[in-house]
Amino acid sequence: MNKVLTIYKMKKQLKRIKSESMLGGVAAGLAEYFDIDVTLIRVILAIGIVAPFPVVIPYVVMWIVMPAKEETSMKGITIVSS
Numbered sequence: 429m430n431k432v433l434t435i436y437k438m439k440k441q442l443k444r445i446k447s448e449s450m451l452g453g454v455a456a457g458l459a460e461y462f463d464i465d466v467t468l469i470r471v472i473l474a475i476g477i478v479a480p481f482p483v484v485i486p487y488v489v490m491w492i493v494m495p496a497k498e499e500t501s502m503k504g505i506t507i508v509s510s
Contacts, residue, residue, distance in 0.1 A: 444496045452491035 442461045444453035455473060459466035476483030 442494060444494045446496050454487055454490045457494060
């Protein structure tokens with residue numbers, strides 16, 4: 429009996445990750461979407477606060493607009509659905 433596995437490539441979606449958040453989960457969501465380290469995003473955002481271009485306003489807008497990932501936990505196991 430042959431078993432055929434079909435793998436569907438899921439479409440990437442930009443979502444906040446509340447479980448990994450320091451503020452609103454925006455940096456964690458951006459890091460997951462672009463597949464880079466969340467620390468790098470946080471450093472860029474921190475530098476952007478003192479830079480001449482405003483980073484706080486786009487961050488707050490993304491915090492409001494980006495949907496959060498739905499999470500459920502069962503007996504110490506966290507299940508994250510996209």
